[in-house]
Structures are given as C-alpha cells and as structure tokens.
Amino acid sequence: MRWTPGHGDRPSADVALAAIVAAARRAVGGGREPLDDLASLLTDVAATDDSDLGRAALAVIAESPRLTAWLDNSARQTVWHRPSRSSQLNQLIKRLHQPTVAPLVAALASTNSDGHVRERAVRVMLTDRSPDLLPFLVLRTGDWVAQVREPARAGLALLLADDPARYLPAALPMALLMDARTRGGFAVNQVTAALLSAPPAVRRVVGAAGSPAQRRLVFELEMTQRRLRIDDLVAVAESETDVRLRSLAAEAACREAVWTGRLPILRRLARDRRPDVRSVALTGLLRLGEQAEVATRLDDTASLVRAIAREAARRAGIDARAHYRASIGGPEPTPGAIAGFSETASESDAHLLDGLLSHPAAKIRAAAVRGLRHLGAVDAHQVTPLLTDPSPSVVREAVNALRPVAATLAAELPWQLLAGPRVELRRAGYRLLGTRDVPERLRAALLLAVDPDPGLARRGRADLTRLVRDADHTTWRRTRLPTLDIPPAQRADLGALAQRAAPAVGEQVSAQLAAWLTRSVQAG
Template identity: 35%
Template sequence: MRDEMEAAARRLADGTPLAEALDVSSATAWIALDEHVRTELRWRRAAAGRTWRAATFSGVGEPGPSAVALALCDPDGRVREAALAPAGAEPSLLPLIAIRCADWVAPVRDGARALLRAALPGAGAAAMPVLAAVILRAGVRLRGDAARELLESALRRCDAVTLDAVLASEDRAGRRLAHRMAVERGHFSPARLAEIAAREGDVVIQDVCSEAALAGSGTGTGDEVLLPLLRSRQSRVRSAGVTALHRTGLHARAEPFLYDRSSMVRACARWVMRQDGRDPVELYRARCGDGDVPAGAPIGLAESGSRADAALLWPLTGHPLAVVRAQAVAGLRVLEAQGLQRLAPLLDDPAPGVVRESVAALVPWAHLLRDEELTLRLAPDLPRHIRVGAFRLLAARGGPAYGEGVRMLVDDAEPKLRARARAFVGRTAPAGRRRAE
C-alpha cells in the first residue's frame, strides 16, 4: 500500500487528474493517501524538482484539484486551511474534506465541517457510498464524531435512490448505518426487512432487520414475516423467528427447531416449547428412541437432559447416518459420560465429522489409550482425518510415542501433519540449532 500511495502522490504532484491518480471509489485509498502524504515531507515534483507544497500555493495561477488534494493532506495546518476554500468548489474532494473534519487544528476542523454540512445533502447516489465509508472510518478518530453526525442527518433526509446506493455499498460500516437509517425512516416493509435479514451475511444487519421486521408487524406477525426468518440459513435469524412463535401463539411450529443444527436455535425452540407447557426433554428422549432420529436430537438431549440420558445416546454411536453418530458422540461429551474410552473404535470411522467429535471426546481420556493403536493410525495409506485425529491424541498423551509420531510425520506429504510435526521440532530444538535451521 505504501508504494501505491507513493505512486499516487507523485501522479497528483504532476497534475494527473484525481480519477487517474487514485482509486476514488475506495475509502481505503483516500485515507491511505492522507496518511502517506502527511508523513512524507520530501515529495519532489518529477519535472520541476521542487516540493509539491512549494508549487501548490506559490501565488502563480489557481491550483488544480490534484494540487488541492495534496494540500489538504499537508502536514502544515496553514496549508490545509488554505486548501479548504478551493476544495469546497470541487465535489470530487469531499472525501478529503470529510477526513479534515477530525483535524487536530481547530480552524481546519471547523472549516471542513462547514463545507461538509453544506455539501452532504447534494452528494447524490454516486458519491455517497464512498463518502459514507470515509466518514465512518475517520469517525473513530478523536473529534471524528461530528462528521458521523452530519452523515446520519444526511441519510435521514436523502432521497430513496441515494439511500439505496449506500445500502448496497461494499463497505460494511456504511451498510450497517444505512440499514439503521432505513429502519428509522420506514424505508422497508416488515416483510422486506425479514427477507433482507434472511439472506444477509452480516450479523449486525441481521439483528437490525429481523428485530425491526418483528417489531413492525406487532403481535399479528404473519407468514410473510415469519417464513423468511424461519427458513434462513443464518442461525441468528432463525432464532429470532423461532422466538417470535411464542408471541404469535404458534408454539407447535417450534418443535422441528428442537433439532436444528444451531445450538442457539435449539435453545430458543426449547424456551418456546416450555412457554406452551411442554417439556422438550421428553420430546428429545422419544425421538432418540425412534428408528427415525433427527440429526439434532442427540445433542439437544445432552443440552437439556441429565447424565442418565447417556444410555439413550450410546446406541446412536452406531447409527447408519454419520451426522447422527457425530451428534451422539458430541452429546456424550457434553454429558461428561463415563467410559468415553469406549469411543476409540470410532477413530476409524469413514466420516470425518464422527472422527473429529470422537477425538474431542477422547482427549481427556487419551492416557487410557494405547500408544500402538494411535501410532498405527498415522500410516500414510489411511484417510487424512484418521491420521490427523490420531496425531492429536498422541499429542495429548505426550511421551516417547508422540516423539516417534513426530519423526514419522516431519516429512509427511500431508501439509497439516507435516506442519504440526515441524512446529513441535522447532519448539523443542536448542536455540542454536533453531537459528541454524
């Protein structure tokens, strides 16, 4: 980034237009340019051999936008202050004006805020996304809150097209603020908010939109709001939808979510069922004893049951479905069941998820396993997940067998095993040998 900013500053010093010298659509580029120019005091114009500061306000003619951009970043507060007047006539320089709103020099700071206050209402859909991103990043600085307040005020009053542009911005902070403002303005219907929450990847926006969707629909929340939430791939959004089932009186619809893949959703579903006077533990026990076991039933039983329920989970470690086997092993670990060393045969399971859960359960019991049965599982012809699990348990045991495993794997073809073995060698080698290597 330093080399990029050096090249950009040199191009600006030579009079190259802003859009050609810098990626003006990137908030990172604007902020990096400001930081770079302020710390580099010896910029030379390639042709004239003078510092760009001397050429910027030499009194000969009007400075162009490129020269003004550099002057706005100048380490000398007097130069920055003098640059504000010509900058106010150049909309393309608004990102640098926004940065100057947090300037440590009061006249620069006050002048920049006045310019930003006047310019923000007319910024438009093309300029507002990057401007918002710059303001929010600079807003974390000391004295940066004033520009953020101006931005919030502008987003409350801007036209729908401009707000939509910020809502679709690639900048995460800008999108978060825009969604808050959209909720405040009533920009979306509850159904639309539910759809946004259901497909959104950012957890903050998920919460903002799901909460607003449910609040906006009140106690009469219908399927147009509930279904997008309940069908979402995002666990936080499903949790919000499941919790809302209590308010709407649709408690029975929470039962399938007792077996959800997310612990958060399962917990919400159990709460809803209890509000309806039903005991989720009994439902879990019944399903774990069925021939058709939902994948989340074993771990759900472990989360809400007692150690006595381990008797229902042990048979499920041999279930035909790998996901049920894995969840049964995870449930036994949660219940801290006795005799978990009985899980050792599952270290050869063809499903990586089952082996992963078995290893996690066996780590506290690793001292009860035999060295040779773990060392044999390091053989290069075995599946990767079996070898990785065995090596992790050898590491938990320590001792000579672990050292032997390290020697076996230090030049192994599997990158993960090789890296772990070499890391151990690096930690245990004498300092002089490590330096030589």
C-alpha cells in the first residue's frame, strides 16, 4: 500500500510504518528506484511532524547500516533535487531552526547536498542526543566538508564517552561499515576505544548481537585484553554461527585446554556438530597422546576429521585401510566409512563399492557413487540407472559422476530427463546437456526458461541470456559464439521455442536471439 499524506483522512501510523518496512525490504536489495521510493516515504512522514512515527521509521532504517549508507547517497543525489517536492523539502530545512526538531527531519537534512544544511543537521543531532540518529551522525564523521565533519566527530566522541551503554550499540554497526572509506577510520577508532573502556555488561550485549564483523571485533578485543575465560571460549565455539569467529574461539579454547590438560573440555568440543570445532578438539586430544580415542573417528562425515583420525590410527598402530574395507563390507556401512575408503583405496579396489550402488539407503547409494568418482572408476553402465533414482541426492551424485563421460551416454537420455516429471530429473538432464554443442545448449536453455520450477526457470533464463549476449556481434566480447550451423528444421524448432520463451526472457534477449537466428539463416 502506498501511503501519501495530505489527501483525505490521514492513515494510521501503523499503515505508514508498514509501508516504510516494505519499502526498506525492497531497498535492501539495491537499486535506485527502491531507494528513491523509501526516501520519498520518509520525507512524507517527516512532513507530518509525527515524532513517534519518525523515530519508528528511523529504527527500521537502522536495522541495516548498508541501507542507511545507500539512502544517504541516494537522497543527496535525487530526492533533494526534485522540483515537485521543492516546497516540502524547503519546509523541512526551515524546521531545522526551530527550538524542537523531529529526529527524522534531522536525519533527512543530514543527507542534503548543501554543506550548511548538513552542518545544521549535525548540531541538531547533538542537541537531540537520540541513539536513533547515531548511524547518520557516524556517516557525517566522514563528511568531505570539515565544518560538518569536525562537529560530528567531536559529538560522537563525547556521546560514546558519556554513555557507552546507550550509544555504542547504535554507532558500532555503521562505524564498521565506514572503515573502508577514506575518512572512516575515526569512527572505528572511537568505537574501539569505547569498547575497551565499556563495562563488561555493555561488551556482552554488543558482542552477542549485530553482524559477524561486529562480533569479531568485540571478541578479538576481549582476547587481546585477556578477558575471556575458557568457559567463555567454549560457549562461543558452541553457539556462534560465524565460521571464522567460531574457529577462533574453538582454537583458543582447545589451546588452553591442551596447556592445562583439560581433557573433558576437549572431549566436549570433539562431540560438536560442526566439523571445524570437532577437528580442532581432536587435534588437541592427539597432542595430549589420546591416539586411540581420536582414531575412533575414522568414519566421521567430515574429511578433515577423518584425516586427523587416520593420523591418530597410524600412531596407534591401527590399519585405517583395513578398517574401511571391513566397514563397507559389513552389515551397516556409513557414508563416512565409504568416503574414508575412497580416500585411502586405489582404483583397483573400486569394485568393492559396486554392491553399494543398490543399497536400500539412499545416503549409502549416494556415497558409493561419490566414492567411485573420487577413485576415477565410474562405470557409465552401472551409474546411468541411478539418474532416475527415487532420491534427489543420488541423482545429483550420478550426474556429477557422469558429466565427464556424458559423450558416451545415449544421445536422447538427457532430453528424456529434461522432460521428466521431477525437478531433480530435469536438472540432471540440463546439466548433462551442458556438455553438448551450442545449438543443443541453446535449445535446452529455451526449454528450461519456461520450466514450472522457479529455480530451474531462473537458471535457464540466465544461461540463455549469457549465450545470446556472447553471440551478439554489436557488443564487445573477447570471444564470440559462431553462427548456428544447423539444418533448417532444427533452426525452425529453435525459432518456435524462442517465441514460446519470449515472455519469460524479455524483449531485449528475445531481440538478440532473433538476430542470432537471422544471421544463421543468412550464413546458411
């Protein structure tokens, strides 16, 4: 719903805020038009002089520092230069000189191209002292005009020193985004100094929220200051979603556990569901001489963990290859055992996996195909029937294994799969056709572009666009595709498919494709 004030009764604040939330979601994806729409909505809200609604709108924008930065740039280039809004915008600028200024008015004014307006907006922000305005204030600390930049910098430093609990969470995300900018270092230095001196409760709040970059900064500062105990490190290693930060915590926790001989902590982390944590913990156990315990992980699902376990087995005098042979030949083979076998066996041993291609468990069939591919021992006659396996994972592994030998398959098989009723079958057929010549790849892309599955249709349209643009002689390309040297009947078939796909691929791609087919007719 488009909210436009000034026509009839004013809609409720909830409706206005919902419109801003929807516009912000569209603008997060980038693009000038969504950003302009969002800036126009914010301007409309600012014109109502509804301070509560304005603060709620600022809170929506503050959720994404990148969106705030994009909005700042977009508003300065477009919104403030629209003749249709000149009267409304001039009123907003005049309101900067009133005794009380709504926060949203100050935020929007800080995006103006006139340095005098931005300078006045900064002074209003520092008078208001609202955390909602901190992202816009941080942006101005990197302003190219010294009269704007210096007050913003002084104000940010004072606010962070006076009340870090209130202002640090609002300033930190934007400061980190500013770090790559020419004049962005000041904001990063200020939030770093504020973090170092902030109370532990503030650091915990900031370090548990925000972007991975924010959590990394807090964690690294805490590590530098030696403020984290081993229990804190274990908690981060077990709960953190960012791989880099989780690995740092796990390494630090395991390093201290090795130094102090805390086997229970290493064993606890060795049971973690994430392989990066398990591998670090198992390395710690290996350093403490627990070879036999680590060797029990020979069948782990992660390749790095299996490698560590094989080193432990070697030190303990355990034959890992014999273990894998026994595991895959036993009543309950596991995907990890099959993967370990393919990592240690030779091509001459690949026949031991043949019986697993018909195993009742899909994960075992998929692992067997993956193992054969790893050993370079794929038999097309054995693997081809798995292209129609009931399990999508098995079909995917079969395609991966057969693509290098796709030329040996029956010519019609990929087309039959592309016309199949299941998404994974059509995807398999299309991937096999990706090894064919240009006319067949073009035909496959035209068929996939109108596939009922949205994901497959997107892929077909993208590949079709790439093929057509590579063949376009009106644009510069390092290598251009040749004319389509095909019989008239095949050319007519491509033309019919192109007409059917035209609504899906758009006018430009359709025109380029038509020109390509025309050149091919003339060349023929």
